[in-house]
Amino acid sequence: MKITQIVLASRPNGLPVLENFRTEEKELKSINEGEVLLGACFFSVDPYMRGRMNDSKSYAASYELNNPIVGACVARVIESRSPGFTIGDFVVGYLPWATNSIAKAEALRKIDTHLAPLSYNLGILGMPGLTAYFGMTEICKPKAGETVVISGAAGAVGIVAGQIAKLREAYVVGIAGTDEKCKLLKEQFGFDEAINYKTLQLTDKIIAGICPKGVDAYYDNVGGEISSSVFANLNFHSRVAVCGQISQYNRLKPAIVPTILPEILTKSILVQGFIVGNFSSRFGEGFAHLTQWVKEGKLKYKETIVQGFDKLPEAFLDLFSGKNLGKMIIEVG
Numbered sequence: 001m002k003i004t005q006i007v008l009a010s011r012p013n014g015l016p017v018l019e020n021f022r023t024e025e026k027e028l029k030s031i032n033e034g035e036v037l038l039g040a041c042f043f044s045v046d047p048y049m050r051g052r053m054n055d056s057k058s059y060a061a062s063y064e065l066n067n068p069i070v071g072a073c074v075a076r077v078i079e080s081r082s083p084g085f086t087i088g089d090f091v092v093g094y095l096p097w098a099t100n101s102i103a104k105a106e107a108l109r110k111i112d113t114h115l116a117p118l119s120y121n122l123g124i125l126g127m128p129g130l131t132a133y134f135g136m137t138e139i140c141k142p143k144a145g146e147t148v149v150i151s152g153a154a155g156a157v158g159i160v161a162g163q164i165a166k167l168r169e170a171y172v173v174g175i176a177g178t179d180e181k182c183k184l185l186k187e188q189f190g191f192d193e194a195i196n197y198k199t200l201q202l203t204d205k206i207i208a209g210i211c212p213k214g215v216d217a218y219y220d221n222v223g224g225e226i227s228s229s230v231f232a233n234l235n236f237h238s239r240v241a242v243c244g245q246i247s248q249y250n251r252l253k254p255a256i257v258p259t260i261l262p263e264i265l266t267k268s269i270l271v272q273g274f275i276v277g278n279f280s281s282r283f284g285e286g287f288a289h290l291t292q293w294v295k296e297g298k299l300k301y302k303e304t305i306v307q308g309f310d311k312l313p314e315a316f317l318d319l320f321s322g323k324n325l326g327k328m329i330i331e332v333g
């Protein structure tokens with residue numbers, strides 16, 4: 001079978017460009033015992049994949065040059081040599097950016113197609129949803145009436161994190177990069193306030209104006225100067241979940257921001273970085289809660305769906321200019 005795949009052609013220097021990717025054709029071998037042949041339906045592009053394009057050690061291994069990019073994907077089983085899967089099943093797994101691929105059965109999760117749209121398994125019912133769930137419930141731990149700030153609020157993780165804080169009856173403030181995103185956060189997702197950091201230069205005073213009682217919990221998806229302005233407003237015994245630092249991923253030198261350690265000391269602030277995998281033994285619990293809330297209409301979701309396998313690199317790059325509202329998904333067909 002002839003397939004199309006997208007490989008890492010070169011490593012980025014700063015912001016990735018389309019030339020870092022190359023599309024090529026390949027002949028796929030036949031499948032072995034315990035394997036399935038898959039046809040890709042939906043791909044997820046995620047900010048952490050930027051780190052994997054570097055040749056440096058991190059929690060996720062680097063992509064190898066001239067090998068396919070790998071990411072979360074919902075696919076359909078076309079042929080199976082595993083008793084656990086039959087033709088027509090839908091699965092989710094970490095698969096190569098390829099129109100078709102062969103995977104070991106044990107690396108795939110079968111999707112219950114009755115629960116939600118298939119693509120939700122890459123977002124609210126997938127890694128980003130679980131990230132929001134554990135970061136908010138285990139680190140931010142908001143109580144009723146507390147003020148919670150979320151940066152990167154209109155993205156895959158932020159939208160869910162904010163709604164979970166609302167379920168806990170917190171006062172929720174989102175930070176996002178367009179007026180449209182801010183309007184939606186308030187009107188559709190129940191945020192109490194939303195600030196466009198691109199039109200309003202965020203300072204300590206601006207955050208203080210929007211959070212008059214100070215900030216009790218901060219869910220940080222972006223880092224850099226935005227986070228510094230929130231940090232200056234943290235309350236005694238506040239909590240910070242350091243989930244992502246997207247403002248730093250393409251920088252050749254890290255941003256110079258005020259030191260936060262004195263603030264952490266004098267206000268007894270808990271700051272905890274985390275990777276969703278830290279909670280892997282509890283994914284079942286997280287998935288069950290998220291699924292239930294989606295079914296009950298307590299959690300709403302939003303996706304930006306781009307059509308066409310060839311649009312994968314562009315959609316990935318668009319994460320860094322904020323073109324996505326909610327989860328960025330690529331529909332292959």
Ligand code: NAP
Binds near residue numbers: 242246247
């Ligand atoms: P996302 O928010 O759906 O997409 C990225 C968004 O980041 C963009 O839409 C853009 O929105 C914003 N952004 C891009 N460049 C920025 C900059 N320089 N400054 C401020 N905002 C910027 O992505 P996601 O999947 O939900 O991930 C959000 C964060 O969580 C990322 O940092 C990611 O690495 C992290 N994450 C961590 C874990 C974990 O296990 N710790 C798991 C998943 C994700 P605007 O229009 O608002 O700028």
